[in-house]
Amino acid sequence: MIDNLLLGFQTALTPENLLWCFIGVLMGTIIGLMPGLGSTTGVAILIPLTLTLEPVTALIMLAGIYYGAQYGGTITSVLISTPGEAASVVTTLDGYQMARKGRAGAALAISAIGSFVAAIISLALLMALAPPLADLALNFGPVENLAIMILGLVIVVSFAGGSMARGLMMAAAGLLISTVGVATGFSDARFTFGNIDLLGGIPFVEVMIGIFAVGEVLYQIRIGAAEPIKARFRDMLITKDELKRSAGPIVRGSGIGFALGILPGAGSTLASFMSYGIEKKVSKNRRLFGKGAIEGVAAPESANNAAANANFVPTLALGIPGGGTTAVLLGAFTIYGLQPGPLLFETQPTLVWGLLVSFFIGNVLLLILNLPLAPVFAQMLRIPYGFLYPIILLTSFIGAYAVSNNMFSVVLVLIFGLLGYVMKELDMPVAPLVLGLVLGPLFEKALVQTSALGQGDFSIMLESPISVVILALALLMGVGPMLLGRLRVARRSRRSVTESEKVDV
Amino acid sequence: MASTTAKFAAIGAVTLLALTGCSSAAAGSTSGDQEGGFAPSGDARMIVPFSAGGGSDLSGRAIAAGLEEVTGVNISVENREGGSGAVGYSHFLAQEGKDNYLLAAETAMLALPLTQDVQFDYTSFTPIMKLGDDFTLLVVAPDSPYETCTDVVDAAEKERVVAAVSGATSLDEIVFTLVEDATGVSFDRVPFESGSEVLASLLGGKIDVASLNPGEVLGQLESGDLKALCSFSEERYEYDQLADIPTAKEQGVDVSFAQFRGFIAPGGITDEAREYWIDAAKEFEQSDAYAEYIESNVMQANAVYGDDFVTYLEGNNADLQKVLQ
Numbered sequence: 001m002i003d004n005l006l007l008g009f010q011t012a013l014t015p016e017n018l019l020w021c022f023i024g025v026l027m028g029t030i031i032g033l034m035p036g037l038g039s040t041t042g043v044a045i046l047i048p049l050t051l052t053l054e055p056v057t058a059l060i061m062l063a064g065i066y067y068g069a070q071y072g073g074t075i076t077s078v079l080i081s082t083p084g085e086a087a088s089v090v091t092t093l094d095g096y097q098m099a100r101k102g103r104a105g106a107a108l109a110i111s112a113i114g115s116f117v118a119a120i121i122s123l124a125l126l127m128a129l130a131p132p133l134a135d136l137a138l139n140f141g142p143v144e145n146l147a148i149m150i151l152g153l154v155i156v157v158s159f160a161g162g163s164m165a166r167g168l169m170m171a172a173a174g175l176l177i178s179t180v181g182v183a184t185g186f187s188d189a190r191f192t193f194g195n196i197d198l199l200g201g202i203p204f205v206e207v208m209i210g211i212f213a214v215g216e217v218l219y220q221i222r223i224g225a226a227e228p229i230k231a232r233f234r235d236m237l238i239t240k241d242e243l244k245r246s247a248g249p250i251v252r253g254s255g256i257g258f259a260l261g262i263l264p265g266a267g268s269t270l271a272s273f274m275s276y277g278i279e280k281k282v283s284k285n286r287r288l289f290g291k292g293a294i295e296g297v298a299a300p301e302s303a304n305n306a307a308a309n310a311n312f313v314p315t316l317a318l319g320i321p322g323g324g325t326t327a328v329l330l331g332a333f334t335i336y337g338l339q340p341g342p343l344l345f346e347t348q349p350t351l352v353w354g355l356l357v358s359f360f361i362g363n364v365l366l367l368i369l370n371l372p373l374a375p376v377f378a379q380m381l382r383i384p385y386g387f388l389y390p391i392i393l394l395t396s397f398i399g400a401y402a403v404s405n406n407m408f409s410v411v412l413v414l415i416f417g418l419l420g421y422v423m424k425e426l427d428m429p430v431a432p433l434v435l436g437l438v439l440g441p442l443f444e445k446a447l448v449q450t451s452a453l454g455q456g457d458f459s460i461m462l463e464s465p466i467s468v469v470i471l472a473l474a475l476l477m478g479v480g481p482m483l484l485g486r487l488r489v490a491r492r493s494r495r496s497v498t499e500s501e502k503v504d505v
Numbered sequence: 506m507a508s509t510t511a512k513f514a515a516i517g518a519v520t521l522l523a524l525t526g527c528s529s530a531a532a533g534s535t536s537g538d539q540e541g542g543f544a545p546s547g548d549a550r551m552i553v554p555f556s557a558g559g560g561s562d563l564s565g566r567a568i569a570a571g572l573e574e575v576t577g578v579n580i581s582v583e584n585r586e587g588g589s590g591a592v593g594y595s596h597f598l599a600q601e602g603k604d605n606y607l608l609a610a611e612t613a614m615l616a617l618p619l620t621q622d623v624q625f626d627y628t629s630f631t632p633i634m635k636l637g638d639d640f641t642l643l644v645v646a647p648d649s650p651y652e653t654c655t656d657v658v659d660a661a662e663k664e665r666v667v668a669a670v671s672g673a674t675s676l677d678e679i680v681f682t683l684v685e686d687a688t689g690v691s692f693d694r695v696p697f698e699s700g701s702e703v704l705a706s707l708l709g710g711k712i713d714v715a716s717l718n719p720g721e722v723l724g725q726l727e728s729g730d731l732k733a734l735c736s737f738s739e740e741r742y743e744y745d746q747l748a749d750i751p752t753a754k755e756q757g758v759d760v761s762f763a764q765f766r767g768f769i770a771p772g773g774i775t776d777e778a779r780e781y782w783i784d785a786a787k788e789f790e791q792s793d794a795y796a797e798y799i800e801s802n803v804m805q806a807n808a809v810y811g812d813d814f815v816t817y818l819e820g821n822n823a824d825l826q827k828v829l830q
Binding site for chain 1: 556557559560562563566583584585586587588589591592595620621622623667672673674693694695696697698699701702704705706708709710711712720723724725727728730797801802829
């Protein structure tokens with residue numbers, strides 16, 4: 001272990017590798033700032049640039065891009081309510097509200113700190129336990145994934161701001177949108193009306209750019225846009241109290257993110273939503289959620305970064321990608337002539353440990369780069385809206401086109417921009433829609449697979465101990481609060497009855 | 506200052522052969538003359554109908570780089586994704602007659618017209634080169650009772666054998682259907698979305714058998730986490746790690762089916778243009794870049810060109826039709 005770490009540091013700490021890591025982090029952050037361009041696209045489009053580098057150096061740079069792009073997406077989530085990828089959608093809920101209140105600097109700082117802590121925790125676990133953890137993750141098949149999806153839906157269904165009915169409605173709308181296209185295991189197209197652009201379904205990146213960026217701009221224009229936010233530099237810094245409030249959410253978020261991240265397929269989006277949902281249930285400040293609670297930024301940001309790092313557990317230990325970006329990275333392994341698989345740790349120790357240590361360095365660089373820059377980025381909000389909004393619209397459409405080189409994406413952004421505007425007018429929560437859209441296909445896939453495994457009989461969900469435990473947890477979380485509430489109401493009414501009786505007597 | 510520039514130029518000339526190839530593209534018309542009077546009008550484009558970073562993208566970029574080197578024509582790669590490939594192929598259909606467009610093709614070119622309402626089929630295009638074949642291996646867990654593909658077929662006759670497939674029109678689905686047709690048994694399917702998902706479920710013991718590309722399982726075969734029973738190929742693989750795996754035919758299951766990778770030009774281009782790209786492709790086949798591509802993806806290098814490629818597609822299409830319709 002120590003030898004391996006030393007080897008890793010020797011590999012990663014060469015000036016050349018450090019430089020490329022830094023360039024990767026910087027380029028990633030810039031890419032993440034573009035609406036719609038997340039880490040998966042960022043890594044994919046920059047792979048050709050790395051072909052002339054040594055494999056280790058190239059992978060170190062790509063990992064830097066991965067981390068940078070994630071943080072870049074967070075910046076836009078907080079400042080202009082435009083997430084770079086699905087995993088930072090939740091961050092917009094409280095991050096954007098904090099920005100509106102002049103606390104953008106604090107929101108960005110806590111994201112950087114939370115992400116850093118989460119990364120360190122998960123990297124330590126990754127270094128120490130990757131192979132056994134990966135074996136553990138293999139126990140999660142379709143049946144267990146279905147149970148996790150159910151648990152996830154139960155946890156997040158209630159978090160949609162005030163009204164549960166509105167949240168459910170939006171989640172259902174998202175699920176409905178996700179049914180467009182060809183489903184897992186079938187070759188028939190649904191709801192495509194002969195349009196070939198719809199065969200692959202409605203891509204969530206376009207939906208996200210439309211609903212969040214374009215929708216928000218349209219809404220701000222309609223309400224006559226508030227004054228630019230002028231916060232003093234001193235107010236941009238994070239306070240001690242905010243740091244203290246964030247400690248718990250960061251640790252819990254890291255745990256949830258890591259646990260979900262090591263499972264191939266479950267993913268960081270679910271992790272960020274779940275950690276937010278859980279904080280909303282356990283936090284002392286739960287009333288502030290949705291109105292700019294720093295816990296609501298710290299938890300999901302830690303969770304999605306922990307998941308991003310945990311994704312490397314199955315990727316490096318088994319050669320099975322843990323998420324979209326790691327799948328692209330695995331493709332890059334082949335380009336560099338490396339054979340991903342269980343023997344990678346043994347046959348390529350320099351590469352694996354160099355990479356792991358460089359993940360660590362990448363996260364340190366990200367923190368050094370972004371903590372001081374957080375207040376600077378926040379100054380973006382001082383740009384008068386007359387200039388800021390056209391820029392947002394322009395980059396949104398360019399981003400949408402760049403993802404697929406297809407004008408249809410731009411049309412989709414327009415349509416969903418209008419939809420997002422209407423939703424804001426009607427005060428409909430948008431995050432559940434995105435969750436429905438992202439979870440829909442995953443949920444359906446697990447459902448189809450479980451049904452196939454059980455030959456149509458879903459009782460196989462009760463044969464797997466793991467899925468039984470998860471389902472029990474879901475039941476507890478779903479029904480528990482309701483029962484508790486009933487109990488409380490009953491007790492209170494009994495007390496008031498006895499009190500009124502006393503008065504009568 | 507000038508000497509540093511010169512040094513850089515020298516290094517560039519030695520190491521970046523591809524780049525020097527590009528710079529000589531200015532003299533493209535002369536090299537074009539040597540190949541029968543035709544040169545593509547301007548820079549060429551390689552359309553990849555799937556997203557950056559996937560298997561199609563990798564092959565598209567390898568072909569583009571290889572052709573760039575032999576022709577001196579600048580070839581830019583463009584990902585036109587969407588609709589499981591349908592968007593890219595349809596876009597390509599609209600480029601009819603343009604001899605500077607190419608597309609990195611694979612099985613979706615045949616599967617899409619058979620399953621979806623699209624305007625094209627393989628006869629709409631001008632097939633240029635099939636690079637090679639990606640067959641599949643039947644793989645099981647190391648403690649599985651099956652030792653040969655015949656064992657699996659015999660078991661499927663008597664009891665439930667759960668096979669994972671990575672899609673309704675995927676290579677493994679086709680292979681299992683062909684085995685069913687050849688032997689009269691049936692497998693129970695569980696659908697997944699990619700080879701790596703299938704791999705994870707096989708390693709986790711959730712399913713009994715899977716049919717995966719060698720490139721997807723080589724790591725697991727070397728580490729002993731999986732064992733390969735047979736390969737659904739015409740001939741055994743020549744790679745050291747795979748040479749001991751018998752073909753299904755040797756074991757009495759007469760099935761072989763490959764996913765092809767290759768490239769096509771739009772329909773309606775002139776014969777000279779077609780010959781130009783075929784000649785360039787033949788030259789590419791002799792290059793190290795080609796060998797490297799085939800080896801890193803653990804494929805079998807059965808390159809065919811032009812009319813032979815069309816004949817191949819006809820047979821492949823007939824097989825697919827049996828499975829999908």
